[in-house]
Amino acid sequence: MTSDHTTSFDYMVPDGILDAVNVGSDRDIWWGVINNLFNAALVGPATTKVSPRDLWGNVKIPFIEALEETVSADNDGWFKVHTDPNMNTSFASLLGVPMTGLNDKDAVKMSMKLQTLYLVLDCKGIPENWHGSWQPRGVFRSSGANSSSTAEMGWDDAYDETIARKGRMYGPERKTPFQFYYGSSWWDATNGNLQCQINTTYVEVEIFCPSGTTCAASKIRRSRLNHPQSAMTQFDFAFGSGAPNWTTFASYFMAALSGGRVFAPSMLDLYLIAPEDPLLALQTANTTNADGTEVFVDYTPAMNRAYSLNLGQLFNAYWTCMNGFYALSGGLTNVTSYNDDNTTFAGLAINPSKQMTERFKTRAWSTVGKKHTERIVIRARKGWAAVLGFVSSLLILASLVPAVFRTFLTNGPDIMMNMSSLVMRDSPYVALPSTGSFLEASERARILKDVKIRFGDTKSASEVGRLAVGSVGDSEGWTIGRVKRHRLCE
Secondary structure, eight states: OEEEEEEEEEEEOOOOOGGGGSSSTTHHHHHHHHHHHHHHHHTSOHHHHSSSBOTTSOBOOBOHHHHHHHSOOOTTSOEEOOOOGGGOOOBSOSSOBOBSSOOOTTEEEEEEEEEEEEEEEEEEEOOTTTTTTOOOSEEEEOOOSOGGGSOEEEEOOOGGGTSBBTTTBOOSOOOSOEEEEEEOOSSSTTTSEEEEEEEEEEEEEEEEESSTTOOEEEEEEEOOSOOOOTTOOGGGBOOTTSOOHHHHHHHHHHHHTOOSSTTOOOHHHHHHHOTTOHHHHHHHOOOSSGGGTHHHHSOOHHHHHHHHHHHHHHHHHHHHHHHHHHHHHHOSOTTTEEEOSOOOOTTOOOOTTOOGGGTTOEEEEEEEEEEEEEOOOOOOOHHHHHHHHHHHHHHHHHHHHHHHIIIIIOOSOOOOOOOOHHHHTTOTTSOOOOOOTTOOHHHHHHHTTTOOEEEEETBTTSSSBOEEEEESSEETTEEOBOOOTTOOBO
C-alpha cells in the first residue's frame, strides 16, 4: 500500500557571526575541530568530491553558474541537475547541507525544496610582482619556515565602512564586490598570484531522495525570495564591536592551509591545480625550481574559471565548518541548532539573544516536503481465498476425526500393539502350537501365520472382567470376548 503525505524538514543555513568561535579561552579547541573537519573534506576521496553528498551524507548544492553556461532552464527558471558522477556536475562546496527528517524507514521517496546561499569567487591571474608595490590594508600569512616567503592573503578595501554592526544595524549596502588577492609562495613569491572578488548567490534547490541515504539535488534555480545585492556577503557582518567576519575568516583560513617549507606548495596551492587528489599533486610537485610552475602561472580563461571554482569550494567549505561544525557530523538536533521561523535572506546574522552556552548552534530553517511511503499489504484473490478456506476446513475436520473416535467409539484402554511371538509363547490366553523354545524367528512365524489374537475380556462371563491379549476362540477353557463399554474390569 502506498501513500503520499506532506511533512516538515529542517536544514542548516550557512550564516552566522564568527565571534561565536573566536571568543573564550576554549577557542583553540573549537578551531582545531573546524580545521579537522575542513581538512577531512579537502583530502577526501575523489569519488566523494564528485558525489552529490559529502563525507557525512549531507546534500551538496550545485554550482548554478556552471549550469547556466551549459544547459537551458525551463519556463520557471529550473535547471535539471544530473546526479551521475560521470556528468561532472560542479558543486559550490565540498560540504553539503545537514537536514532532518530523512531517516524514515517507511519512506520510499522524499522530495523537498530549500533556500540557501553560497559564496562565488571570480579570480584571475595577476602579473608577477604586481602586489610588490601595493600596500594593502591588511595581510594574513600562512605560518611557515620564513614568514616573508609564505603564502599571503591581502586586501585593499574599506570593509569597515560597510559591515553590519550588532547583527542588525547596517552601514551602506555594498555595491561593489569585495576584492582580495592570494599570493602563493610556491617556488617563487611572485609565481602564484590571484586577484579575486566575492559575490553571494541565492538559490532554491529541490532535493529528491529515492531513500534516506541517497538524497541529491535534482533541480536548482535562482531564489525568488528578496535578498541583498550579490556584492553583499556574509563577510560584511560583525557583531557588536567584534572583528568583521572577513578578518576572522581570512586569518584562520590561511592558518588552516599553511605550508611547512619555504617556497613549497600549501594545501591551497595543491587543491587549486588538482582538486580531485591534492595529496598526489604534493607527491609529484617539483619544489626545487621553477620548471613546473607553468601549470600555475600560465593563466587562461579556463584556468581562471577552474581556480575560481576550486577556491570558492574551499571558502564555502570552511565557512560551513565555522558555522556548523556540530551539525555537519552530528546532524541537526536541539543540541546543535536552533530554528528560525523567518525564512528570509534579508539581513542574515546570528541571533543576538542567544546565550553564550548556545553560541555554537547553527541556524535552521524549515521547509514542507512530500514523503511517499510504501507498506507491504497481503491481498488475497477471491478464488484462491475460497480454495484456501475450503481446504483449511477439511484439514480442521480431519484433525477432529481421531478425537471423535477416541471419545465415542473406544471401549477399552489404549495399548501399544507390537506383539512378539516370544512374549506370547507362555501366555495362558494364547493357543500356540507345541513347539520348542529354540525355534528361529522365521520358523516360528510360519507356525503362527494362522493364529488370530485379540485384546479383549478373558472373563466375559464373570461380573468383573479381565483385559488381556489372547487368541480368538477357546484356549484351555478361556474365551476372549470383546471389550464392552462401561464394563468393570480388574
